[in-house]
Amino acid sequence: MNQSMTLNIAKDFSREPAGRYVADGSASGEVFCDKHLIPALKRAEVVTVVLDGTEGYGSSFLEEAFGGLVRRLGLAESEFSRRIKLISDDDPTLIEEILGYVREEVHRRRAHAG
Amino acid sequence: MASGSDLLVHGALGAAIWQLLKMAGSALMKRRSDSGADKRKVLRDEVSKASQLVHACLDAAVAYYTSECDAAKRSELARTVRHQVQLLASSNQRINVGARATGKTGIEARMLIAFRQAATLDLDSATFVEVGHDHARVASLYRTAHDLQLSLTALLYSAT
Numbered sequence: 001m002n003q004s005m006t007l008n009i010a011k012d013f014s015r016e017p018a019g020r021y022v023a024d025g026s027a028s029g030e031v032f033c034d035k036h037l038i039p040a041l042k043r044a045e046v047v048t049v050v051l052d053g054t055e056g057y058g059s060s061f062l063e064e065a066f067g068g069l070v071r072r073l074g075l076a077e078s079e080f081s082r083r084i085k086l087i088s089d090d091d092p093t094l095i096e097e098i099l100g101y102v103r104e105e106v107h108r109r110r111a112h113a114g
Numbered sequence: 115m116a117s118g119s120d121l122l123v124h125g126a127l128g129a130a131i132w133q134l135l136k137m138a139g140s141a142l143m144k145r146r147s148d149s150g151a152d153k154r155k156v157l158r159d160e161v162s163k164a165s166q167l168v169h170a171c172l173d174a175a176v177a178y179y180t181s182e183c184d185a186a187k188r189s190e191l192a193r194t195v196r197h198q199v200q201l202l203a204s205s206n207q208r209i210n211v212g213a214r215a216t217g218k219t220g221i222e223a224r225m226l227i228a229f230r231q232a233a234t235l236d237l238d239s240a241t242f243v244e245v246g247h248d249h250a251r252v253a254s255l256y257r258t259a260h261d262l263q264l265s266l267t268a269l270l271y272s273a274t
Contacts (some may be wrong), residue, residue, distance in 0.1 A: 016193070016196075018192065018193075018196065018237070018238040019237075019238035019239065019240070020238070020239065021239075021240070023240040023241065024238050024239055024240045025238065025240070028238075055193070055196060055197060055200070056196035056197050056199055056200030057196065057199075057200070057234075058192070058195075058196050058199075058234035058235075058237040058238055059230055059231045059233075059234045059235040059237075060234060060235055060236060060237050060238060060239070061238075063235065090200075090203070090204065091200065091203035091204065091207070092207075092223075093203060093206070093223040093226050093227055093230075094203075096223050096224075096227060097227045097230065097231070100227070
C-alpha cells in the first residue's frame with residue numbers, strides 16, 4: 001500500500017460533479033465514492049482530495065460521496081480525518097459541510113447500533 | 115545665556131516645526147481615513163453582489179423544484195444553481211476578507227452551508243418529483259435565503 005495519493009476531482013473525475021446516485025449520472029457522488037475514493041483508499045493510507053477547479057458542487061454529490069464513504073466502509077470520524085485530507089482553496093466551506101455529513105453519518109450509525 | 119533674538123528665532127523655528135508636524139499628521143490621518151472608506155466601499159460593493167447572487171440562486175432553485183419543465187431545462191436549471199452557489203461562495207470569501215480588513219464580522223460559514231443544502235441537497239435527481247410551493251424544500255430555501263440576506267444587510271449597514 002502506498003503512503004499517500006492525490007485525487008483531484010476536476011482532473012481525475014469530472015469538472016461538473018452532479019447528482020447523488022449512479023442513476024443520476026456518471027458524475028454522481030455514488031460513482032465518485034465507489035469508483036474513485038474507495039479504490040484510492042485501498043491503494044494508499046492517506047488520500048488527499050482536491051475539490052478546487054470544478055463548476056461547483058451540489059450538497060447531494062457531497063453527501064453521497066463522503067457521507068456515503070462512511071456508510072460503506074463504516075469509518076469512524078477520527079479514521080476519516082486521518083485517512084482523507086480535503087483541500088478547497090476556492091471554497092473552504094465545502095470542507096466544513098463535508099465534515100458535517102461525516103459526523104451525521106457516524107451519529108446515525110451509533111444511534112442505530114444503540 | 116540666550117539673547118532675546120535667539121529666543122525669538124528658536125520660537126519661530128519651533129512654531130514652524132509644529133505646523134509642519136500638524137500638517138503631516140493631518141495628511142496621514144486623511145490618507146488613513148480615505149483608505150478605510152475605500153475598504154468599506156469595496157466591502158459594500160461585494161455584499162451587494164452577494165445579495166444579488168442569493169436572489170438569482172433562490173429564483174433558479176425554486177424554479178428547479180417547482181416548475182413543470184423537461185429534463186433538458188431541469189438540467190440547465192441545476193447547472194445554474196450549482197454555478198450561482200459557487201459564485202456566492204467565492205463572493206463570501208471576498209466579503210470575509212473585506213470584513214476582517216475593516217474590523218467587521220463576516221458572514222458565518224454555517225449560513226452559506228445551510229443555503230447550499232436547501233438549494234442543492236436534492237439537485238440532479240433522476241427520480242425527481244416536482245414539489246408544490248408549500249413543500250418543506252421550498253420553505254427551507256426561502257428561510258435560509260432570508261437568513262443569509264439578513265446577515266448581508268446587517269454587514270452592509272455596518273460598513274456604511
